[in-house]
Amino acid sequence: MSFLGLFYNGESRKFVDYNLKFIGFTVVLCFFLTFISAQPAxxxxxxxxxxxxxxxAIFVGNSSASQIFVIRNTGKGERRVIGIALTDTSNYSLNLNAGGASACGSTTPKIKKDSNCTVGVTFNPTEIGILDAILKVTSDDKDVNQFDADLTGRGITAGDTDADGMSDGWEQWIIDANPNDDINTIEDVLPDDDFDDDGVSNLNEFINGSNPINSRPDTAVLLLPVDGMTEVTLTPQLETEAFGDPEADGHFLTRWQISTDPNFADEGQLVLDLESDMYLTSIVVPDLVLYLNxxxxxxxxxxxxxxQISAWPDMPFSFTTVDVDESDSNLNGIPDNQEVACSVLFGKEEVPANTICINSAMGDGLLGLEGSTNVSSIEAYRSVDPADITDELSGFELELGLMSFKAVCDDVGDTIEVIYHLSETIPTSSRLFKWHPIDGWREHVNAEFLPDGKSVLVRITDGGNGDLDNVANGVVIDPSGVGTQLSAGGVAPIGGGGDDKYNFTCFITTARIETSITRDLFALILVLGCGIFILHKIRKRPLRL
Known part of the structure; x- marks a missing residue:
């Protein structure tokens, strides 16, 4: 007989059975609590x-410039905004169509994963004094469904008692900023002084409508590429030190510029001019922007x-690009592994003038690009696999990849017309999408699918909304692709060709999002079921020793 059996008699049996049941219940409870505590916040x-x-400060009866607010979806699936509103509609006004192509358009927009929409808010004071409000955004997120943005402004009157070019109400703002300084009357606020030491005089702050008591951010400290660096890749990463601000204000935007002019005096020599609220201290220069050597x-x-906007650094950093592109040995702007004669694409038809052709990076398709109007030359043309881009195009498949080109305009600021020629018939549900390093994927607003069913005409203005470098410099850069709409199951329509790997990934991603709650519920039921089973066995079968 075992040691435990010596104590296992009539009374002790009840004691042991009871405690085994208690232990079983405790195990189940621990599993349950562990499961609950392990769930992500x-x-x-x-x-x-x-x-x-x-x-x-804004004069009573006048309006400020519209401030753009970006509403982002950072979750794992599509979200519906169910309300966008202001707490003060007397002194503030909401514009749902501000921000161009990314405008929300309504108070209940749907925002896809990793996407955003924009609204504008204008300050139009009806009375003097500090006027606060809140921009409230609510969504269908069951966990955290409301986000507030705090707004403030000062309504001032137009009187100028001391005739210094600044209104009395605006000067009072400076007087009230620090009760312990020597500025106590409007006569103490001098036009040539700089109260907040931001490099802008009081008078110019008044003229510009900027904040006279808030300093500008610290000047950006440039890091990489280091000044004078050579053999730099054609897609380098620009990097600065961390953001700093005297009032500890948040970092809202960064403006990145690249030029061939060290003084940045000639706008025509700018090759890139981008503002981003996402790439704040580093950004990768997009492909096709820079030239060799x-x-x-x-x-x-x-x-x-x-x-407030910081001053530009006193001296820009310089770098020199590599002099060899290993992917383009003959330097004709086409990757060596994508070169093909246009006669292969057009067959017996006459090849249009000013046209170059490439093999698609996906499948066996062929792609042609025709410089139709205001295009003096096409300097580069290549096909890019969408898998090489971090942003995912939701609901559509680029069966022939992304088509990226760099064209020289006849004149700076021209609106050019180019025609994409495809070797495959374009399904009627297709759309032309543009990719931008700041805005991500957007539907091309100036695209026209032509009657032959295999070509798309695109209009882009140099320096306009569709030009990737955002500079009127005589060069247009555009990465675009024809997207075929996916069916509900995440597979391209029959006859669309399709890439099995891409479709499978889309299916898995969709399934993962839609079943996350079901998976957690199943795990909970499984744990509870196991506990009930253990208790049942303990009750039915006494312990044998």
């Missing part, structure tokens, strides 16, 4: 940038959440 999936904004100069400027 609720994450806010809707965010608004900026989180606050100061409209400075060329010296460039770069700089960055910060904007804070109060609307």
């Amino acid at each position: 609720s994450a806010q999936t809707i965010a608004v940038d900026p989180t606050s904004f100061d409209y400075s 060329t010296e460039y100069f770069w700089r960055a400027a910060f904007s804070d959440s109060a609307g």
Whole structure:
């Protein structure tokens, strides 16, 4: 007999049975509590940038410039915004169509994963004094469904008692800023002084409508590429030190510029001019922007959440690009592994003038690009696999990849017309999508699918909304692709060709999002079921020793 059996008699049997049941219940309870505590904390999936904004001083009866607010979906699936509203509609007005192509358009927009929409808010004071409001954004997120952005502005009157070019109400703002200084009357506020030491005089702050009591952010400190660096890749990463601000305001935007002019005096020599609220201290220069063996100069400027902009660095950094592109040995702007004669694409038809052709990076398709109007030359043309881009195009498949080109205009600022020629018939449900390093995927607003069913005409203005470099410099860069709509199951329509790997990934991603709650519920039921089974066995079968 075992040691335990010596104590296992009539009374002790009841004691042991009872304790075994208690132990079983405790095990189940521990499993349950462990499961609950292991669940990830609720994450806010809707965010608004900026989180606050100061409209400075505006004359009563006048309106400020519209401030753009970006509403982002940072979650794992599509979100519906169910309300966008202002707490003060007397002194503030909401514009749902501000921000161009990314405008929300309504108070209940649907925002896809990793996407955003924009609204504009204008300050139009009806009375004097500090006027606060809140921009409230609510969504269908069951965990954290509301996000607030704080707004403030000052209504002032137009009187100028001391005739110094600044209104009395505006000067009072400076007087009230620090009760302990020597500025106590409007006569103490001098036009040539700089109260907030931001490099802008009081008078110019008044004229510009900027905040006279909020300093500008610290000047950006440039890091990489280091000044004078050579053999730099054609897609380098620009990097600065961390953002700093005297009032500890938030980092709202960064403006990145690259030029061949060290003084940045000639706008025609700018090759890149981008603003981003996502790439704040580093950004990768997009493909096709830079030329081989060329010296460039770069700089960055910060904007804070109060609307103040830092000074540019005293001296930009320079770098020189590599002189060899291993993917394009003959330097004709086409990757060696994508070169093909246009006669292969057009067959017996006459090849249009000013046309170059390539093999698609996906499948066996062929792609042609015709410089139709205001295009003096096409300097580069290539096909890019969408898998090489971090942003995912939701609901559509680029069966022939992304088509990226660099064209020289006849004149700076021209609106050019190019025609994409495809070897495959384009399904009627297709659309032309553009990819931008700042805005991500957007439907091309100036695209026309032509009657032959195999070509698309695109209009882009140099320096306009569709030009990737955002500079009117005589060069247009555009990465676009024809997207075929996916069916509900995540597979391209029959006859669309399709890439099995891409479709499978889309299916898995969709399934993962839609079944996350079901998976957690199943795990909980499984744990409870196991516990009930153990208790049942303990009750039915006494312990044998």
